[in-house]
Amino acid sequence: MKVIFKTSYDRDIDLHKDGWARARIVALVAVMAALPFLVGEYYLAEATNTLIWALAGMGLMLLVGHSGQVSLGHAAFLAIGAYTDTALMNAGLPFVVTFPAAALAAGLFGALVAIPAVRMSGIYLAIATLALFVIVEEMIIIAEPITGGVGGIMAPAIQIAGIDFDRYGQLDRFYWLCLAVVVAVTWAYANLLRSPTGRSFLAVRDSEVSARALGINVTRTRALAFGLSCAMTGLAGALMGHYIAFFNYELFSIFISINLLLVVTIGGLGFIQGAFFGAILITAVPQAITILRGVARDSLGVDIGGMPGLDTMLFAMILIGFIIYEPTGLYGRWLKIKAWVELFPLARRDMFRRQKSYLKTERQK
Amino acid sequence: MDLIQLLVGGVATGCVYGLVALGFVLIYKATEGVNFAQGDMMMLGAFIALGLVNSDHLGLAFIPGVALAAVLMGGVGYGIDRFVVRQIFGQPQFALVILTIALGFVLRFIAGSIWGYSPLVLETPFAGRNLSMGGVNISLADIVTILVTALLTVALWGFFAYTRIGLAAQAASQNQMAAYIVGVPVRRINSIIWALSGMVATVAGVLYASKGAIDPNIGLLGIKAFAAAVIGGFGSLPGALLGGILIGVVEPLAARYLPGGFSQMSPYIIMLAVLVTRPNGLFAQMHAKKV
Numbered sequence: 001m002k003v004i005f006k007t008s009y010d011r012d013i014d015l016h017k018d019g020w021a022r023a024r025i026v027a028l029v030a031v032m033a034a035l036p037f038l039v040g041e042y043y044l045a046e047a048t049n050t051l052i053w054a055l056a057g058m059g060l061m062l063l064v065g066h067s068g069q070v071s072l073g074h075a076a077f078l079a080i081g082a083y084t085d086t087a088l089m090n091a092g093l094p095f096v097v098t099f100p101a102a103a104l105a106a107g108l109f110g111a112l113v114a115i116p117a118v119r120m121s122g123i124y125l126a127i128a129t130l131a132l133f134v135i136v137e138e139m140i141i142i143a144e145p146i147t148g149g150v151g152g153i154m155a156p157a158i159q160i161a162g163i164d165f166d167r168y169g170q171l172d173r174f175y176w177l178c179l180a181v182v183v184a185v186t187w188a189y190a191n192l193l194r195s196p197t198g199r200s201f202l203a204v205r206d207s208e209v210s211a212r213a214l215g216i217n218v219t220r221t222r223a224l225a226f227g228l229s230c231a232m233t234g235l236a237g238a239l240m241g242h243y244i245a246f247f248n249y250e251l252f253s254i255f256i257s258i259n260l261l262l263v264v265t266i267g268g269l270g271f272i273q274g275a276f277f278g279a280i281l282i283t284a285v286p287q288a289i290t291i292l293r294g295v296a297r298d299s300l301g302v303d304i305g306g307m308p309g310l311d312t313m314l315f316a317m318i319l320i321g322f323i324i325y326e327p328t329g330l331y332g333r334w335l336k337i338k339a340w341v342e343l344f345p346l347a348r349r350d351m352f353r354r355q356k357s358y359l360k361t362e363r364q365k
Numbered sequence: 366m367d368l369i370q371l372l373v374g375g376v377a378t379g380c381v382y383g384l385v386a387l388g389f390v391l392i393y394k395a396t397e398g399v400n401f402a403q404g405d406m407m408m409l410g411a412f413i414a415l416g417l418v419n420s421d422h423l424g425l426a427f428i429p430g431v432a433l434a435a436v437l438m439g440g441v442g443y444g445i446d447r448f449v450v451r452q453i454f455g456q457p458q459f460a461l462v463i464l465t466i467a468l469g470f471v472l473r474f475i476a477g478s479i480w481g482y483s484p485l486v487l488e489t490p491f492a493g494r495n496l497s498m499g500g501v502n503i504s505l506a507d508i509v510t511i512l513v514t515a516l517l518t519v520a521l522w523g524f525f526a527y528t529r530i531g532l533a534a535q536a537a538s539q540n541q542m543a544a545y546i547v548g549v550p551v552r553r554i555n556s557i558i559w560a561l562s563g564m565v566a567t568v569a570g571v572l573y574a575s576k577g578a579i580d581p582n583i584g585l586l587g588i589k590a591f592a593a594a595v596i597g598g599f600g601s602l603p604g605a606l607l608g609g610i611l612i613g614v615v616e617p618l619a620a621r622y623l624p625g626g627f628s629q630m631s632p633y634i635i636m637l638a639v640l641v642t643r644p645n646g647l648f649a650q651m652h653a654k655k656v
Contacts, residue, residue: 064459070459070462072462072466116637116640116641123399123458123462123599124595124599124640126399126462127591127592127595127636128595128636128637128640130588130591131588131591131592131632131633131636131637132633132637134588134629134630134633135630135633135634135637138626138629138630139626139630141626142625142626254585258466258470261463261466265463309470309473309474309477310474312470312473312474313470313471313474315467315470316467316468316469316470316471316474317467317471319463319464319466319467320449320464320467320468320471323453323460323463323464323467324449324452324453324464327453327456327460
């Protein structure tokens with residue numbers, strides 16, 4: 001285990017532990033950037049999908065993992081992002097304008113919703129966001145001239161400074177665009193977390209009352225977290241719209257909200273890396289099921305394709321398993337393995353024991 | 366005349382929402398957790414009743430069949446708590462939310478693989494019969510729904526106010542540690558409450574099925590029941606019922622007198638309005654927040 005001497009405050013709050021950690025991130029981004037030359041069209045499309053999910057996952061991670069507010073309706077903000085972007089592009093605006101506009105629309109809407117929502121906590125907030133999702137879904141159907149209603153809408157091809165980023169024609173360019181967005185957002189997110197604003201998110205998450213006592217404006221902080229989270233999700237929504245190319249309101253179903261929750265919980269709540277781990281899992285599992293299905297059919301003669309809902313059921317089982325056995329998610333497990341290796345043979349099971357809390361009601365009757 | 370018919374139908378539908386909401390409130394009152402699988406438990410209860418009662422399945426008589434279904438669902442509820450929910454005892458509320466959402470999907474898959482995904486109709490003795498009073502046609506199913514709901518609410522209220530288990534459940538919810546110290550078997554109480562909530566879900570499911578066909582996705586009705594529970598204030602039994610009835614009545618009225626789409630949105634608009642003006646519901650039980 002390497003010991004690091006911190007000789008200045010800047011060194012203490014540095015994003016990376018040491019130069020080696022920084023080099024690893026640079027290497028990762030380099031490999032990701034080189035991916036179009038390494039894999040085929042099919043896997044590149046899957047990688048793009050994973051990146052978009054990771055972006056949306058980061059949006060929800062900021063809310064659930066870092067500011068302690070649960071949203072069951074984040075698909076609504078994906079939808080707002082996608083429809084804003086597509087509708088503005090159809091109105092003739094270029095992508096460089098509509099893409100930030102999508103984030104702005106989703107973020108503003110989120111912040112607007114947050115003003116009453118932040119007065120609620122826990123369960124109430126979760127249910128309110130669920131209700132919000134249903135309302136947004138109905139609005140999309142009603143606002144047919146803009147959204148195409150039930151019939152759906154076509155996302156136009158992206159063009160920036162004369163260069164095409166068409167999802168079907170130039171998939172590698174579209175992939176690079178997504179990668180650039182994800183890298184930029186991740187970098188901003190990581191930096192946000194070491195700023196006073198980010199620190200206040202964590203304070204509000206851990207104890208609202210203590211945060212208030214420390215002089216943090218809890219309402220403002222929670223609304224800001226909500227808005228930022230929704231803006232990030234809106235960006236992901238805009239990209240998702242272009243990725244799917246032709247979509248209607250059904251793309252943003254309640255299951256997408258649940259899948260997003262799955263991404264952040266299985267990935268590891270409270271870690272940016274968790275959003276990526278979760279996104280990889282959620283895009284890889286359907287692939288694995290398809291492959292298994294083929295194997296089962298060819299070698300065993302069993303056709304499990306006839307069971308609808310099997311994927312959802314598998315996701316649900318994975319989620320239950322993680323909640324019960326590894327609530328810190330994939331990234332939490334990775335940290336444990338790393339600590340075990342670094343401390344070998346000194347690591348003990350009790351180092352990671354979870355603290356249990358006893359419930360006390362806030363109701364008076 | 367039309368309006369009265371609309372109102373009675375609305376109250377009856379509202380009673381079903383209210384019953385599902387009662388299931389949430391039961392678990393919330395006892396364990397401070399919210400069971401997002403309540404709608405799916407209702408669906409499973411309805412399907413078990415269908416499997417026992419319908420003539421092309423087991424063909425039991427209606428009342429014993431439903432009673433048996435309720436007992437079975439009680440077992441399912443107890444089992445869910447004993448083997449799944451108890452594992453995360455002592456973890457934050459958020460974990461239970463995600464866990465029960467996932468459980469809902471599992472229940473839906475189970476029901477779908479046994480009974481299929483096409484709509485089925487439960488055979489009830491009061492299906493299709495109507496009572497006419499002065500030109501108003503009211504279906505018998507609606508009246509049965511309203512009566513059963515009223516009875517069940519009174520019974521549950523009595524359970525929490527007077528029985529030992531009910532009082533123990535309240536104690537466990539108010540301060541788990543203190544309840545342990547005075548000898549309340551908190552874990553077993555939680556399981557019993559889950560069993561009870563499974564039974565209530567079955568009754569709700571059967572009443573829902575008496576008004577139309579059922580398929581594995583009717584559990585999504587749970588979202589409306591949430592709105593009902595929130596409107597009433599999550600810890601209040603009569604509040605949940607009133608919230609359900611309010612939603613049940615407003616929905617058909619909105620469908621009738623407002624432009625399309627509003628009827629689907631109306632429960633949630635009411636709920637958000639209540640949350641904004643009275644963040645703890647109409648029958649608020651929360652007075653101060655502690656550290």
